[in-house]
Amino acid sequence: MTDFTATRAMFDLPRGMIYLDGNSLGPLPRNVAARVAQTVTDEWGQMVITGWNRAGWMDLPARVGDRVGRLIGAAPGTVTMGDTLSIKVYQALASALEMVPDRRVILSDTGNFPSDLYMAEGLCRTLGPEYRLETVAPEAVGDAIDTRVAVLMLTEVDYRTGRKHDMARLIARAHEAGALVVWDLAHSAGAIPVNVTGAQADFAVGCSYKYLNSGPGGPAFIYVAPHLVDRARPALSGWLGHEAPFAFDLDYRPGRGVERMRVGTPPILQLAALDAALDVWEGVDMDDLRARSIALQDAFIAQVEAGCPELTLASPREAAHRGSQVSFRHPHGYAIIQALIAEGVIGDFRAPDILRFGFTPLYLSPKDVAQAADTLCRIMQNGAWDRPEYHTRARVT
Numbered sequence: 001m002t003d004f005t006a007t008r009a010m011f012d013l014p015r016g017m018i019y020l021d022g023n024s025l026g027p028l029p030r031n032v033a034a035r036v037a038q039t040v041t042d043e044w045g046q047m048v049i050t051g052w053n054r055a056g057w058m059d060l061p062a063r064v065g066d067r068v069g070r071l072i073g074a075a076p077g078t079v080t081m082g083d084t085l086s087i088k089v090y091q092a093l094a095s096a097l098e099m100v101p102d103r104r105v106i107l108s109d110t111g112n113f114p115s116d117l118y119m120a121e122g123l124c125r126t127l128g129p130e131y132r133l134e135t136v137a138p139e140a141v142g143d144a145i146d147t148r149v150a151v152l153m154l155t156e157v158d159y160r161t162g163r164k165h166d167m168a169r170l171i172a173r174a175h176e177a178g179a180l181v182v183w184d185l186a187h188s189a190g191a192i193p194v195n196v197t198g199a200q201a202d203f204a205v206g207c208s209y210k211y212l213n214s215g216p217g218g219p220a221f222i223y224v225a226p227h228l229v230d231r232a233r234p235a236l237s238g239w240l241g242h243e244a245p246f247a248f249d250l251d252y253r254p255g256r257g258v259e260r261m262r263v264g265t266p267p268i269l270q271l272a273a274l275d276a277a278l279d280v281w282e283g284v285d286m287d288d289l290r291a292r293s294i295a296l297q298d299a300f301i302a303q304v305e306a307g308c309p310e311l312t313l314a315s316p317r318e319a320a321h322r323g324s325q326v327s328f329r330h331p332h333g334y335a336i337i338q339a340l341i342a343e344g345v346i347g348d349f350r351a352p353d354i355l356r357f358g359f360t361p362l363y364l365s366p367k368d369v370a371q372a373a374d375t376l377c378r379i380m381q382n383g384a385w386d387r388p389e390y391h392t393r394a395r396v397t
């Protein structure tokens, strides 16, 4: 059994704060500061440029990629790290599209994160007028997969509602229709059990600063199925994805396996932070994590629905259809979240009316969750959320 008291002790959470926003930016694991300081002082400071070899900086994207791979069911050597998730979405999509040359349609859903859709639109514009992105309602995806679709591009867990797609079923459906699938695991990696190998995913991408706690701006990951990777032609053909970067050839040749999905110089300080942050996962069983996440979510839903009936559940009621977050709707959602934050309970707001709460068993206890629900209901009952200062929108919601 996973010891969640032990994992909680591995985090440096601000005193008095209940953090229900690990789905947006994970908190600081205790060992990260020392590791980053060591990388700065001993490696960058003392080794300077020799750190690329002596400290193994150049291998860090692959080494850390393997550690992330373990959390998503990817074999060693099939995941690499770098860039931001938006870039990785673009790369995966471009390579997948090129592998289905007789088709021109990218299919996605209206619950997808806008950046994924924007990247797809931008790629279509570059490729030519016959390429297009089609979106349907999340529930309609299965039926919309036909033989016109080149690539199905989906985010497994909806960032707004927490609704979870049936990944294995949709992959099987897409493959039957001759399409490839790109999965965005931004709200899956570290949140729920994922098995890209077992589900036969073609490409998968995700970020590390949400449930994997790498810190703001931490690098993204990309997985390419082993049977496809040698055919994957990188659209962003940077020098570090070249077969021999230090040959400085004038012609591009893709590197070995998923290494070809590297673009430029890796962010070593952020990779060091992520590498340390991943230590937290060493004794964690993902099935235990899932069971505990569902128990926390169900308790929160029950308490909030009983205590503040004016909030409407926006997430699927059935736990099996949710990721690791719970959302409610209210027309004054923004102000309610600001009032909650003022009380030390951190959730966030997504336009137009979603109050979003992430559930992260690594550092959240049943007591935290009960207290958070209690605070939310108190704010709703005494009208504290309706103060003018809570209605002013900040740049980041």
Ligand SMILES: *Cc1c(COP(=O)(O)O)cnc(C)c1O
Residues within 6 Å of the ligand: 084, 085, 086, 087, 112, 113, 115, 116, 155, 159, 184, 186, 187, 207, 220
């Ligand atoms: C968080 C998130 C992103 C963010 O992309 P960045 O390039 O890292 O800013 C993209 N897609 C999804 C589905 C996300 O949840």
